[in-house]
Amino acid sequence: xxxxxxxxxxxxEVVLLPLVNIALAFIVVGVIVAIxxxxxxxxxxxxxxxxxxxxxxxxxxxxYATNFTFTGLAVAVAFHAGLFNIGGEGxxxxxxxxxxxxxxxxxxxxxxxxxxxxxxxxxxxxGAAWAAVPAWLQAWRGSHIVITTIMFxxxxxxxxxxxxxNVLIAPGSMTPQSRGFLPSGExxxxxxxxxxLSLALALACCVGVWVFLWHTPWGxxxxxxxxxxxxxxxxxxxxxxxxxxxxxxxxxxAGFVGVNELMGVHHRIVLDFQAGYGFAGIAVALMGRNxxxxxxxxxxxxxxxxxxGAELAFEIPSITREMVVVIQGLIILxxxxxxxxxxxxxxxxxxxxxx
Numbered sequence: 001x002x003x004x005x006x007x008x009x010x011x012x013e014v015v016l017l018p019l020v021n022i023a024l025a026f027i028v029v030g031v032i033v034a035i036x037x038x039x040x041x042x043x044x045x046x047x048x049x050x051x052x053x054x055x056x057x058x059x060x061x062x063x064y065a066t067n068f069t070f071t072g073l074a075v076a077v078a079f080h081a082g083l084f085n086i087g088g089e090g091x092x093x094x095x096x097x098x099x100x101x102x103x104x105x106x107x108x109x110x111x112x113x114x115x116x117x118x119x120x121x122x123x124x125x126x127g128a129a130w131a132a133v134p135a136w137l138q139a140w141r142g143s144h145i146v147i148t149t150i151m152f153x154x155x156x157x158x159x160x161x162x163x164x165x166n167v168l169i170a171p172g173s174m175t176p177q178s179r180g181f182l183p184s185g186e187x188x189x190x191x192x193x194x195x196x197l198s199l200a201l202a203l204a205c206c207v208g209v210w211v212f213l214w215h216t217p218w219g220x221x222x223x224x225x226x227x228x229x230x231x232x233x234x235x236x237x238x239x240x241x242x243x244x245x246x247x248x249x250x251x252x253x254a255g256f257v258g259v260n261e262l263m264g265v266h267h268r269i270v271l272d273f274q275a276g277y278g279f280a281g282i283a284v285a286l287m288g289r290n291x292x293x294x295x296x297x298x299x300x301x302x303x304x305x306x307x308x309g310a311e312l313a314f315e316i317p318s319i320t321r322e323m324v325v326v327i328q329g330l331i332i333l334x335x336x337x338x339x340x341x342x343x344x345x346x347x348x349x350x351x352x353x354x355x
Contacts, residue, residue, distance in 0.1 A: 007347070008343070008346055008347060008350060009350065012346060012350065013289070016346065017342065017343065017346065018287055018288075018289070018294070018298075018335060020342045020346065021287075021331075021334040021335050021338070021341070021342065022287075022301070022331060022334070022335070024334050024338075024341070024342065025327075025330040025331045025333070025334040025335075026044070028330055028334075029326070029327050029330055030043075030044070032323075032326070033319070033323075036318055036319075037318065038316055038318060038319060043312060043316065043319065046308070046311060046312045046315050046316065047304075047305075047308040047309065047311070047312050048304075048308060049308075049311065050307060050308035050309070050310065050311020050312055050315075051303075051304035051305070051307045051308030051311070052304065052308075056192075056193060057307060057308075057311070059190055059193035059194070059195040060193065060194065060195070060307040061300070061303045061304050061306075061307045061308075062195050062199055062300075062303065063193070063194040063195045063196075063199075063260070063264075063265075063303070064302070064303035064306040064307060065202075065299040065300045065302065065303030065304075066195075066198050066199050066201075066202045066260050066299075066303075067257050067260055067261070067277040068277060068280060068281065068284050068298070068299035068302045068303055069202040069205070069206065069284075069295060069296055069299040070092075070202060070205065070253055070254060070256045070257050070260070070277075070281070071088045071092065071253075071254050071257060071277045071278050071280065071281025071284065072281045072284030072285045072288060072295040072298060072299050073205055073206065073209050073253045073281075073285075073292065073295055074088050074091070074250040074251070074252075074253035074254040074278075074281055075088060075250070075281045075282050075284070075285035075290075076209070076285040076288065076290040076291070076292070076295055077209060077213070077222075077246060077249050077250045077253065078246055078247060078250040079226070079285060079290045080213060080222055080223050080226045080246070080290060081222045081223075081225055081226045081242065081243065081246035081247075082225060082226035082227075082229065083135075083138075083145050083226075083243065083246055083247060083250075084145060084146050084149075085131065085145065085149055085247060085250045085251075086146060086149050086150050086153075086278075086279070086282060087130070087131060087134060087148075087149025087150060087152050087153055087251075087254075087278070088250075088254040088277070088278030088279070088281045088282075089153045089156070089274055089276070089277070089278030089279055090130060090149075090152045090153040090154075090155065090156030090157070090278070091127040091130045091131050091156075091250070091251040091254035091255055091278065092127065092254045092255060092257035092258060092274040092277060092278050093153075093156040093157065093160055093258070093273075093274050094126045094127055094129070094130040094156055094159075094255065095123040095124065095126050095127035095130075095251075095252075095254060095255020095256060095257060095258040095259070096123065096255070096257065096258020096259075096261060096262050096269065096273055096274065097126055097160065097163070097258070097269065098122040098123050098125055098126025098127070098255065098258070099119045099120070099122050099123035099126075099255075099258045099259050099262055099263060100168075100178060100258070100262050100268075100269035101122065101269075102115075102118055102119045102121075102122035102123075103115065103119050103181050103185035103262075103263065104168075104178060104179070104181070104185075104269070106118065106185075107181055107182040107184045107185035108182060110184060111184055112183065112184040112185075112186075115184045115185055116185075116187065116197075116263070119185065119259065119263060120201065120256070120259055123252075123255040123256055123258045123259050124252035124253075124255050124256065125252070125255075126255055127251040127252050127253070127254050127255020127256070127258075128248040128249070128251040128252040128255065129248075129251070130152065130156065130251055130255075131149075131247045131248055131250055131251025131252075131254075132244060132247060132248050132251065133148070133152065134148035134149045134152055134247065135243050135244045135246075135247030135248065136244065138243060139239070139240040139241075139243040139244060140240060145247075153278070160271060161176070161271065164176035164177065164178070164269065164270075164271055168269055170268075176270075176271055177268050177269060177270045177271070178268045178269040178270075179268065180267055180268045181262075181263065181267045181268060185263060185267070186263060186264075186267050187259070187260075187263045187264040189264055189265075194264065194265045196260065196263075196264035196265070197264070198256070198259055198260035198263075198264050201256060201259065201260075202256070202260075202296075202299075203296075205253060205256065206292040206293070206295065206296050207292070209253075209292045210291075210292040210293075212249075218245065221235070221237045221242060222242055222245065222246055224237065225237055225239055225242050225243075225246075254278060254281070257273075257274055257277050257278075258273070258274075261273040261274070280302060280328075283298075283302070283328075283331070283332040283335065284298045284299050284302055285298075286332070286335055287301070287331070287332075287335040298335075301331075302328070305324065305327060305328055305331070306324075309321070309324030309327065309328075310324070312324065
């Protein structure tokens with residue numbers, strides 16, 4: 001008789017299975033790259049060098065990874081509550097608006113040590129408020145969270161265009177952007193690089209989410225609701241309030257993208273600074289198995305792909321930016337829809353080792 005199949009060890013579930021999925025994705029990418037006439041190993045070398053080959057490359061990789069960490073954590077918190085928040089794009093947009101409004105209103109009067117915490121709090125508040133509306137619609141009106149959150153992405157985009165063109169545009173400016181922030185409204189950054197203090201904020205958020213979800217009664221109730229709403233009700237959990245809590249936390253985390261982009265890089269309010277990070281956060285959370293450590297590692301991978309892909313497209317003209325998007329898409333495919341494809345092989349391997 002063949003050896004019985006067993007469940008994977010916890011470390012294999014969290015580490016090995018995602019690594020195998022990534023390897024399968026890169027094998028498929030290598031085949032595609034070879035078909036268009038490029039040496040896959042040369043392309044991989046350029047990709048790695050572009051992401052990690054110098055301090056400048058590492059700085060850009062960490063800068064991109066910071067945004068992916070925020071949105072990945074935002075999606076993961078909602079997932080644990082059984083909610084599919086795909087409104088991170090709009091929540092990041094409104095978080096940036098709150099952050100920018102706080103700086104524009106107060107940077108003339110407050111020093112940096114006071115201005116920065118206030119702006120960060122404003123970003124979290126605006127992001128949470130934007131997520132609270134779909135949460136209320138689901139909790140009290142039964143609206144589907146997926147529909148409302150994706151619709152609010154478009155509403156946020158239209159609102160930002162109106163405000164930037166008609167209200168917040170700098171006097172005499174030909175482009176829809178606000179006046180520049182004063183030094184008290186700028187985050188400390190590495191000279192010549194976009195990497196700034198937001199990286200420390202992202203790491204603190206990872207620790208905070210881990211503590212909240214696994215070491216507080218509210219996190220336990222939230223995860224219980226996500227696994228079994230009936231059991232949560234039986235234990236005395238108010239599902240409506242827990243839905244509001246989960247979505248507001250998720251929106252606040254997504255809103256921190258505005259801190260990194262506006263206070264750390266642009267130093268003014270601009271349009272489209274969120275640049276798809278909200279949607280990419282879904283893939284980051286899936287790949288990271290909705291655990292803060294996994295989200296951080298997945299964000300580093302996506303940051304490396306973002307930076308290394310730009311270098312790859314520059315060095316090899318036949319590999320365009322669209323090809324880099326294909327690489328990211330294949331990783332999302334193997335980490336999401338095909339996440340369990342290698343599971344039977346790994347289960348058989350561990351069963352044979354055990355026997």
